[in-house]
Amino acid sequence: MNYAETIDFLYSRLPMFSKQGAGALKKDLHNIRALEQANGNPHTKFKSIHIAGTNGKGSTSHMLAAILQKAGYKTGLYTSPHLRDFRERIRINGQMIPEQRVIELTEAYIPLMDAIEPSFFEITVAMAFQWFAEEQVDIAVIETGLGGRLDSTNIIIPELSIITNIGWDHMHILGNDLPTIAWEKAGIIKTGIPVVIGEALAETRPVFEQAAQAKQARIHFAEEEQEMVEWNFSNHRLQVTVRHRTAQDALHLELDLPGYYQLKNICTVLQAVELLKQLGWKIPAGVLREALVHVKQLTGLHGRWELIDQSPDLVLDVAHNEDGIRAILKQLELCNFHHLHLVIGMVKDKDVSKVLSLLPNTATYYFTQAQIPRALPVEELRIKAAGFQLSGNAYPNVNLAIAAAKAAADKRDLILVCGSVFVIGEVNR
The missing domain is CATH 3.90.190.20 (Mur ligase, C-terminal domain)
Incomplete structure (x- = not known):
């Protein structure tokens, strides 16, 4: 198969949520575990950050990837869905997975497709993990597709978990009230792994606190730890000044993602960076500034204002x-x-x-x-x-x-x- 034939094969052969809706979902982790085991469990061979949430997880993922990439780390990025090209889902340092590698991995997965009938999303997750492991990334930013607890990405043990927010979306799958949806998203919280909550509501905060306590995971509410001192939107650019609650000096930043909603996402990102630095990742303030003003250029993100x-x-x-x-x-x-x-x-x-x-x-x-x-x-x-x-x-x-x-x-x-x-x-x- 050539690349176009390969993509047509993936779209036609596999159940795809973006086309079919809930009927394409596999509501357990059996298939992704089988795919990973058949390929030597590549998800265990690189470090990662795991991001869930109703809104903002795409922007947050791309900002963090840009920062890590600019800091000199070889950075994988897995997101979904794509806008124009399937390969947008799987990137290293902003570069999409090569067409030839998509062809080769797809052909290698065909026997397993016949045996376990995976979904389109399960195959793309496996493909991303395989490529990140082959290319020996220093770290990969992994965005969930839907929910968290039963999402195919939820087999990783990350350096850090992030839940951006909880809102009304996919209720027919995740639940009809915010605490139930929050519980599904909180399924990405892992034992002993710190978690950042971008935005917590009165109904969802207890869910996150209970999940973190059960997993003995340190929980950080970005809204409480990062103070938005001031902000300005002009000429489709966003300038912000943010101060960590324990710091005397504030950070002055310009974002090339100018949406008003990035005010919440940037606090989440900065809290995540603070924890990554505590874990030993080297991210100087100058790198942070340079990355955030060039997120679209560094990562290929589109469609956010x-x-x-x-x-x-x-x-x-x-x-x-x-x-x-x-x-x-x-x-x-x-x-x-x-x-x-x-x-x-x-x-x-x-x-x-x-x-x-x-x-x-x-x-x-x-x-x-x-x-x-x-x-x-x-x-x-x-x-x-x-x-x-x-x-x-x-x-x-x-x-x-x-x-x-x-x-x-x-x-x-x-x-x-x-x-x-x-x-x-x-x-x-």
Whole structure:
């Protein structure tokens, strides 16, 4: 097989959550353990950081990877889903896994695929662990796919565990209340391994404390240990000043990830860095500053309040659930624009009504859908939106929707594309 044939094989041969939804999930760790055992347990051959959470885990993962990479460590990064190229999921020092290695690993896994029927996600996790071990990374930042306790990544014993936050998402899989969802995420807490909690609510904090106590793991709440002294958003850049509660001097940082929601993520990242330094990792303050201003360049991250055009400004953001949309609305309050044009597409298994209820009825809407089976049909989305006094036309794909928005917009307007990772991934750049 060539690379294109290999990717087609993986997509067609294996159950894939992004296309099929919950039916693609394997609700135990049996398959990933079998895959790992057959390949000599590569996950035991490198150090790691494990990150879970409802929102923010992607940004947090990429910021930490950029910092470690800039500090001189050979750094693996596993995230999901990808936007455009499958290989975005598996990187070392920002470079995607080579096409040839994807071909070779896929072909090597075929006998096991026939024997144990793994999911697409299980195979990609195994592929990442195998490549990181082969390339002898110093450390790998590993993002969970969904939940934590039964996520395929949860066979690693990391240097540090991180849970960014808990919000309303994937309730049909993880649970119908925040403590239940938190319990699933807390499943990544390991015996004796410190854990950072980025954001804790009254309902979720006891869950994390009990899980950490049961595992004799030191727990650190980033909100209590890192103080946001001041911040400023201008020209799609974010400047922050943060002080650790035990330090006299504050850190002045500029982020190339300018979303308002990064204010919480950066405190989580800085607390993680503090613990990594205590564990012996060398991360000077100058390295930290340089890394955070170049995260996108160092790691290839896209889709987090990403400005891709101007006059009018065209911004992409992968926000797709209730908390993500709330963060977007706060971001919009900081922006200076004349009129909002909102391009949106969603998937069937999200709480679509909750998201629509939050959106401003003063915007002009361009409804669309991703080209995947899980996508909510665009006409259905338009009709649902009309029930919340959100009006606009329907377009069969995101690029037609963007073209219509550009044609209608004044140069002082803002065009925002959001609602689905898969919609963002289909935008022509």
